[in-house]
Amino acid sequence: MKRVLLSVLLSLSPMTAFAMFNDDPWLSKVMAEFEYIDAEHNALEWDVDAWYGRDISKFWIKTEGEYAESEIESGFIEFVYSRAYSANWDWQTGIRSDIASESDQNRNWVSFGFMGTAPYFFDVDARLFIGEDSSSQLIIEAEKEIMLTQEWVLTPEFDVVANGKTSQRFQEGSGLSSAEFSLMLGYEHNGNRKFQPFLGVTRTWLFGASQDMVDHDTSWRGTLGIHGWF
Amino acid sequence: MNSHYPLTRRQFVTGVGAAGVLAFGNSATATESFGPKELSGRYFELNIGYLPVNFTGKDRTATAINGSIPAPTLRWKEGEEVTIKVTNHLAEDTSIHWHGIILPSNMDGVPGLSFGGIKPGESFTYRFTVNQSGTYWYHSHSGFQEPLGMYGAIIVDPIEAHETVERDYVLTLSDWSDEKPESIFANLKKYPHIYNIDERTLNDFMRDSKRHGFSKAFAERIMWNQMRMSDSDISDVTGKTYTFLLNGKPPANHWQALFKKGERVRLRFINAASMTFFDVRIPGVKMTVVAADGQAIEPVTVDEFRIAAAETYDVIVQPSAEQAHAVFCQAIDRSGYAVCSLTPQRNLPIELPELDASPILGHIDMGMNHLPVNADAGHDQHGMNHGGQTSQKDNDDEDGCTEEHAAMGHCVMPQKPSNNGCTAEHAAMGHCVMPNSEHRQMGSGSAGYGSSKAVSFDHIKMGPHIDMLAESPQYRLDDPGVGLRNNGRRVLTYADLINRNETLDPREPSRELELHLTGNMSRYMWSIDGIKGMKADPIKMKFGERLRITFVNNTMMNHPMHLHGLWSELETGEPNRIPRKHTTIVQPGSRLSYLVTADALGKWAFHCHLTYHMPSMFRVVEVS
Numbered sequence: 001m002k003r004v005l006l007s008v009l010l011s012l013s014p015m016t017a018f019a020m021f022n023d024d025p026w027l028s029k030v031m032a033e034f035e036y037i038d039a040e041h042n043a044l045e046w047d048v049d050a051w052y053g054r055d056i057s058k059f060w061i062k063t064e065g066e067y068a069e070s071e072i073e074s075g076f077i078e079f080v081y082s083r084a085y086s087a088n089w090d091w092q093t094g095i096r097s098d099i100a101s102e103s104d105q106n107r108n109w110v111s112f113g114f115m116g117t118a119p120y121f122f123d124v125d126a127r128l129f130i131g132e133d134s135s136s137q138l139i140i141e142a143e144k145e146i147m148l149t150q151e152w153v154l155t156p157e158f159d160v161v162a163n164g165k166t167s168q169r170f171q172e173g174s175g176l177s178s179a180e181f182s183l184m185l186g187y188e189h190n191g192n193r194k195f196q197p198f199l200g201v202t203r204t205w206l207f208g209a210s211q212d213m214v215d216h217d218t219s220w221r222g223t224l225g226i227h228g229w230f
Numbered sequence: 231m232n233s234h235y236p237l238t239r240r241q242f243v244t245g246v247g248a249a250g251v252l253a254f255g256n257s258a259t260a261t262e263s264f265g266p267k268e269l270s271g272r273y274f275e276l277n278i279g280y281l282p283v284n285f286t287g288k289d290r291t292a293t294a295i296n297g298s299i300p301a302p303t304l305r306w307k308e309g310e311e312v313t314i315k316v317t318n319h320l321a322e323d324t325s326i327h328w329h330g331i332i333l334p335s336n337m338d339g340v341p342g343l344s345f346g347g348i349k350p351g352e353s354f355t356y357r358f359t360v361n362q363s364g365t366y367w368y369h370s371h372s373g374f375q376e377p378l379g380m381y382g383a384i385i386v387d388p389i390e391a392h393e394t395v396e397r398d399y400v401l402t403l404s405d406w407s408d409e410k411p412e413s414i415f416a417n418l419k420k421y422p423h424i425y426n427i428d429e430r431t432l433n434d435f436m437r438d439s440k441r442h443g444f445s446k447a448f449a450e451r452i453m454w455n456q457m458r459m460s461d462s463d464i465s466d467v468t469g470k471t472y473t474f475l476l477n478g479k480p481p482a483n484h485w486q487a488l489f490k491k492g493e494r495v496r497l498r499f500i501n502a503a504s505m506t507f508f509d510v511r512i513p514g515v516k517m518t519v520v521a522a523d524g525q526a527i528e529p530v531t532v533d534e535f536r537i538a539a540a541e542t543y544d545v546i547v548q549p550s551a552e553q554a555h556a557v558f559c560q561a562i563d564r565s566g567y568a569v570c571s572l573t574p575q576r577n578l579p580i581e582l583p584e585l586d587a588s589p590i591l592g593h594i595d596m597g598m599n600h601l602p603v604n605a606d607a608g609h610d611q612h613g614m615n616h617g618g619q620t621s622q623k624d625n626d627d628e629d630g631c632t633e634e635h636a637a638m639g640h641c642v643m644p645q646k647p648s649n650n651g652c653t654a655e656h657a658a659m660g661h662c663v664m665p666n667s668e669h670r671q672m673g674s675g676s677a678g679y680g681s682s683k684a685v686s687f688d689h690i691k692m693g694p695h696i697d698m699l700a701e702s703p704q705y706r707l708d709d710p711g712v713g714l715r716n717n718g719r720r721v722l723t724y725a726d727l728i729n730r731n732e733t734l735d736p737r738e739p740s741r742e743l744e745l746h747l748t749g750n751m752s753r754y755m756w757s758i759d760g761i762k763g764m765k766a767d768p769i770k771m772k773f774g775e776r777l778r779i780t781f782v783n784n785t786m787m788n789h790p791m792h793l794h795g796l797w798s799e800l801e802t803g804e805p806n807r808i809p810r811k812h813t814t815i816v817q818p819g820s821r822l823s824y825l826v827t828a829d830a831l832g833k834w835a836f837h838c839h840l841t842y843h844m845p846s847m848f849r850v851v852e853v854s
Contacts, residue, residue, distance in 0.1 A: 018342035018835060019764055019845035021373055021415075023756075029420045055419075055755050056694065084694035087750050088458055117752065120455040147431040154432075191427040191470065229421070 028052040035200070035225035041217065043068035045225075046075075051082070058082040060092065063099075071101035078111060089116035096129055105170065107131045120144065136164030153186040153196065166209050173209020178216075180204045186227060195228040266298050266382065266402075266477065270305035272312055276326065278348075278370075279319035281379065285406045285473050285480055292379035293320060293370070299478045300402045300502065301368070301382025308363040308389050314356040316348060323347040323372050326356070327794070328384065329540060330366040330524050330812040333358040335832025338794055340371045343833040343850060347372060363388035364524025365400070365498040365542045374411035377841050381502035392526050392730065395546060396493035403537070403559055403568050405472040405503040406480075415842050418466055418754045425468040427565060428588040430460060457698070461591040463751060463786055464712065466842060467505040469566030474506065476559065476568040485570040486577075491551035495572065496520075498544050501537045504841035507562035507788060507815075509536050509714060510543075512555050512572065513583050517545040519722055523811040526730035535722035536562070536711055538790035540813040540839035543722075547572070554578035562713060562788070564588045589713030591786055597700020597819030677738050678805025680705055680823040681780045690746050691760030696784070697750040703782045703821040707802055711788065711817055724822075727802050727809035735827045736805070739778035743769065747816060747838070747847060749785045756785075756838070756846035763848025769836065771828035771853045780823040781816045787840075789816050789847065795834035796851070799825040813839055828853045 030050040037043045047064040060082050065075020080094030092113045098106035113127025126140040143157035159180045163172045186198035200223040206214055281294035295301030306312050318324045325347050327339035337358045341347030348354045363386040370380035383400040407414060417424045430451075438447035454461050477485040489495045497517075501508060511517075511534040518531045521544035529546075537543055537559075549555050554573035561567060564585045571580045675682025687699055710721035749756040758766065771777065779798070783789060790813045791798075797810040801823045808825065816822045831853050838847035 018340055018850065019848060020371065021412075021845055023762065023764070023845035025416070025419075027416050027419055055753060084753065086694055087697040088752065089694075117458050119458060121458055147429045149431050149433055150427055150429060193421060193424050 024055050026052065026054055029229060031227075031229040033225060033227045035223045037066075037202075038222040041068065041221065043073070045223075053082070056084045058090075060094070065099065072099060073101075074105070075099045080111065082115065086116075088118075089114050092127065107133075107135065107170070109137070118142070133167075134165070135167060135170070138162040150191050151188050153188060153198075155182075155184045155186060155198070157182045157184070163210075168213070171210070171213040173207075173211070173213065175209075176207045177210040178204055178206050178214075182223070184223070184225070184227075194230065195226070197226050199224055266300045266400075267296075267302040268305055269302045272310055274304060274312065274314040276301070276314060276316045277319060278316065278324045278326075278375075278380065283379070285475065286408055288408050290408055293324075293375040294379045295326075295382055299379040299381075300404070301380065303383040303385060303400050304368065306360045306384065306386045308360055308386055311357065311359045315353055316356065317353040318348040318350055320375075321350055323349055324370055324375060324380075325372045326368050326380075327371040328356075328366065328368050329792075330364075330542070331358075331360065331384070332362060332795065332797070332830065335795060335830065335834065338832075338834065340794065340835045343835055360386055362386060362524065364521050364526070365500065365544050366524050367402070367500045367502060367540075367542065369502065371835075374841070376502075377405075377407070377411050377504035379406075383498065383500055385498065386524070393496065393520055393546060394494075395496040397487070397489050397495040398498070399487045399495065400477070400498045400500065401487075401557065401570060402477055402500045402502050403506075403508050404475045404478075404501075405467075405506045405561075406475055407467070407471045407473070409471050411504075411841065414467055414471065418842060422466070422751055422754045423460065423463065425466065425470045426460070426462065427468060427470050428462045428464075428563065430454075430462050457596075458752070459596075459698070459786065462588065463591065464563035464589055465505065465507075465561065465565065466754075466787070466840070468563050469561055472506065472561075472566065474503075474508075474559070474561060474566050474568035476557070476570045479570070481567060481569045484580075487557075487570060487572045488576065489549065489551070489572060489574060491574065492548070494546055494548050496544060496546050497557070497572075498542065499537055500542045501539050503539050505539065507536055507538050507790075508559040508568065509534060509562060509586075510557070510559045511535075511583075511719065512547065512549070512557050513581070515547050515549045515555050515572070517547055519543055519545050519726075522727050522809060523813060525810045527726075527809055528728040528730055528807070530722065530726045531720075532722045532726075533719035534714065534717075536714060536815070538788065538813060538815045538839070539841075540790055540792050541811075541815070554580045556580040556582050558583055560585055562589070564713070586713065586717065591712055591818065594704070594706070594709075594820075595712055595786060595818040596698070597703045597782075597784065676805070677736065677776075677778075677825060678733070678801050678808050679803055680801040681742060681744075681778060681821070683742060683744070683780075685782055685821065686744060687746070689744075689759055690748060690784075693760065694753065695750050695755040695757055695762075696748045696760055697752060698784060698786075699746075699748075700782060700784045700819045703784075703819055705822065706817055706820045707822070709817065709820070711815070724800060724815075725802055727800060727811075728804050729807040729809045731807070733799070733806055733808045735776055735799075735825075737776040737827075739776050739825055741775075742778040742780055744780045744782065745849075747781060747783045747785055747789050747791075749787070749843075749847075751786065754842075756843045758847055758849055762846040763837070764845070766849055768833070768850040768852040771826070771851060773828055773831055773853055775828050776825060777828070778823055778825050780821060781814075782821050783816045783818055786818045787843075788818060789843065790814065790839045791816055791837070791847075792839045793826065793834065793836045793851065795830045795832065796826050796828060796853070799827075801825060 033047040035045040044067045049062045051058040051060045060080040063077040066073045076098045078096040080092045082090045082092045084090050094111050096109040109129035109131040111127045111129050115125045118124050122142045122144045124142045129137040141159045146154040161178045162176045166174045182202035184198040184200035186196035203220045281292045283292045325339045325341045338344040366384040369376045473480045479485040518529045551574040554571045557570045559568040708723045708725035710723050714721045746759050748760050792813040799808040834851040836849045836851045
């Protein structure tokens with residue numbers, strides 16, 4: 001026990017002097033994307049992920065949603081513990097809370113998933129949510145940055161949502177419920193990888209029972225946004 | 231307590247932030263400039279303090295020795311005892327390490343190993359006898375003080391000189407960033423390719439398709455994409471944030487070395503950069519390399535050489551006096567250059583060559599000996615035009631050989647034939663011709679020839695911190711390295727290094743230590759054998775023993791490995807004339823061996839000399 005305590009203390013203490021500096025400091029990163037969806041919808045979408053942690057273990061906060069007509073149409077926030085388990089993948093587990101303005105549309109969930117880089121440099125975030133009333137939801141997001149030049153970046157993004165059961169209250173059908181594809185053309189001025197304004201197009205497809213229950217525009221929509229990290 | 235000494239004699243080191251004044255290919259005029267002060271004798275006083283600097287147009291605070299960057303050149307005499315009193319005027323601990331000097335462990339200047347470091351306001355007096363001659367350097371071994379300006383040259387004059395020259399100059403290369411080193415490190419952890427301004431683009435792919443056919447180009451992309459790696463990943467930190475300095479001067483305001491007609495000039499190159507490898511040449515002037523890491527070698531005349539962080543090379547030149555010559559030192563990734571002029575008259579303009587095309591890693595750099603895809607899918611290494619750089623002329627059109635072909639052993643190299651295509655097993659069975667020596671085959675495994683063992687990966691601790699293993703790492707002593715292969719110039723390689731003196735310890739190594747350089751670029755984690763410095767047990771050596779250290783580089787980066795206190799005797803196939811180094815480039819995907827005689831008691835640092843790899847790719851060597 002003493003040894004465990006000692007090693008814990010040692011791992012917390014500043015690094016050994018000969019190492020010159022700590023090679024595994026606590027760091028934080030915030031990645032934010034804000035998108036304005038064309039005039040007709042007049043909606044603002046946000047997708048903000050942030051982490052605080054070290055090489056192997058990190059705490060994440062992820063939030064995304066849509067804001068229109070002075071209220072949050074839909075949205076959630078997740079608190080996630082993440083642990084690296086292979087060169088390219090992290091296991092993640094946490095809790096999610098829905099934050100739509102219409103409070104009867106909100107549920108709390110626990111999440112299990114993985115995040116990382118698949119072959120061909122697809123950044124993938126896949127997670128399974130287990131919610132109240134034995135509901136469940138699977139969300140898989142994948143995107144890839146294609147460098148057209150050192151400044152112009154094309155980013156295709158593909159999201160799918162599937163639900164465990166049909167629910168009238170939450171307007172969702174079981175099985176594959178929706179898919180969204182976006183294509184964004186961003187510009188990194190002077191090769192600055194930290195900030196990227198972009199223009200995009202996006203389209204949603206609805207499937208199964210969700211098709212009948214949700215009133216959602218499934219045509220192509222134009223978007224204008226910024227993406228940045230610090 | 232903290233008197234911040236240099237601030238009282240405020241001195242601005244200015245670099246003239248006139249970016250763009252020096253257009254590529256244009257001639258440039260330099261303002262009058264002098265090198266760092268030279269201090270000689272047996273007693274020295276060094277004061278470490280903060281120094282306001284401006285290399286790029288922005289005011290920054292550096293850490294400096296005696297208020298100068300580079301620090302004063304220390305001129306010692308072989309056989310003499312020197313005493314150096316170092317006083318710390320910083321608000322944090324400091325230290326000075328005498329890089330490449332063989333001395334007692336308690337004088338080596340590594341806090342936590344040699345001594346406790348020098349506290350703010352305190353002094354430490356180093357005293358040791360100098361038993362070697364040549365070009366070395368000194369730098370801080372604390373925090374990020376070295377990248378912030380704490381480096382200077384050491385010249386040890388020999389008792390008996392090998393070469394007589396009319397002029398003798400120190401050329402110290404370095405890289406300066408206006409970003410704080412802590413921020414650079416954090417950026418690398420968060421977004422490892424942030425400084426890469428030569429990312430593979432769709433444009434490159436189109437060009438490759440045009441040149442090599444769509445299917446070949448596509449297959450090549452598939453391979454790299456499947457591996458989730460980038461073949462344009464040459465330097466972690468680049469000219470995007472660095473201004474490259476030569477004797478503390480940026481290109482826009484370069485330093486000048488004067489000479490007169492007919493004079494032989496000795497240039498002592500020291501790479502004091504924190505992260506940059508430089509490829510050095512003087513267009514139109516042949517360089518005769520006479521010393522590597524301070525140690526005399528058999529003279530070899532070349533057009534170009536690569537110098538890793540912490541290496542030193544002495545070259546002798548005899549330039550024509552009709553014009554000023556550019557000493558052109560391009561960063562390995564071609565994201566910039568340092569330059570000075572070698573001129574018969576002050577302020578003559580120099581003709582700057584264009585930067586070479588950005589290098590592309592080949593399969594050999596991944597330690598592969600066969601291809602998962604189309605074997606001759608070659609990259610278009612030439613004819614690229616990134617970020618305003620103009621590419622050099624198409625060499626591959628002349629002989630139909632791309633850099634990658636060369637790496638694959640498909641072309642005749644400008645130097646000696648390579649042993650590429652030889653697996654470790656083959657080598658172990660003595661089936662391969664090893665570089666630089668006909669009798670290499672016979673000697674394989676014995677002192678001077680490198681290891682005869684098959685590479686073993688069993689002892690590597692695998693995990694999220696490792697993204698690749700080199701499946702078939704080769705000895706590549708005669709490989710000038712990525713970006714220099716088959717460039718039409720005679721480039722120095724390690725196979726060229728032959729000690730001018732006889733090997734002092736002719737014993738066979740009694741054992742071999744195989745060390746794997748490992749890492750995960752996408753998490754920016756580095757290690758040796760999958761274990762990082764702080765978590766590793768010391769490497770124990772028995773006093774007096776002769777052993778072999780064999781490196782296997784399982785990463786895509788070049789790593790300059792530096793062993794303190796003991797010579798690294800590089801096995802280049804000349805057992806009686808083994809060259810001695812203190813810092814050795816282990817090329818990506820390669821294998822390299824050197825012999826060590828553990829003749830100095832104590833604890834020694836052993837690490838990659840790239841600043842942001844150092845604490846992880848680190849071992850303590852304990853000789854007892």
